[in-house]
Amino acid sequence: MQEYHNRIRELREEKHITQVRLSTELGVAQETISAYEQGRHLPSVSSLMKLSSILDASMDYIMMKSDVRNMIQVQSLSDNETRLLGYYKKLNASGKEKALSYIEGLNDGLRSGCK
Structure with a gap:
């Protein structure tokens, strides 16, 4: 074997x-x-x-076929979440970093009361 x-x-x-x-x-x-x-x-x-x-x-x-510990259940994603993941996957490393920074900024703004 x-x-x-x-x-x-x-x-x-x-x-x-x-x-x-x-x-x-x-x-x-x-x-x-x-x-x-x-x-x-x-x-x-x-x-x-x-x-x-x-x-x-x-x-x-x-079985060490992936470094992703838990797979996302695609059925549980909304259409917008699926679209967002599709766009994200097409970005290069720099684009992915920018996208994450932008989303983090949006979340920080929401938490501080900005709209």
Whole structure:
């Protein structure tokens, strides 16, 4: 089997969950959790889905396919939020910094009572 790395141990320890407790919640043996963490076995899709919920991280993040810990549920975004994200993604790094600064300024103005 090809060696792979995951974040299961890191996330489990961050949540102060023992391997035994995680194995109980996942419905597998403690040895299975150990094998996942050591890269000796891959979790099944259903186990990975449960791990995602228990560890509060996306499946891609757990399996180190992404550095984004929690994926945004696109269905929960309004049309304007979706448009805003689309425009933001098209910007270069400098444009993204300017956009964030502008939005932070708008929020600061709203908090101080400016309109």
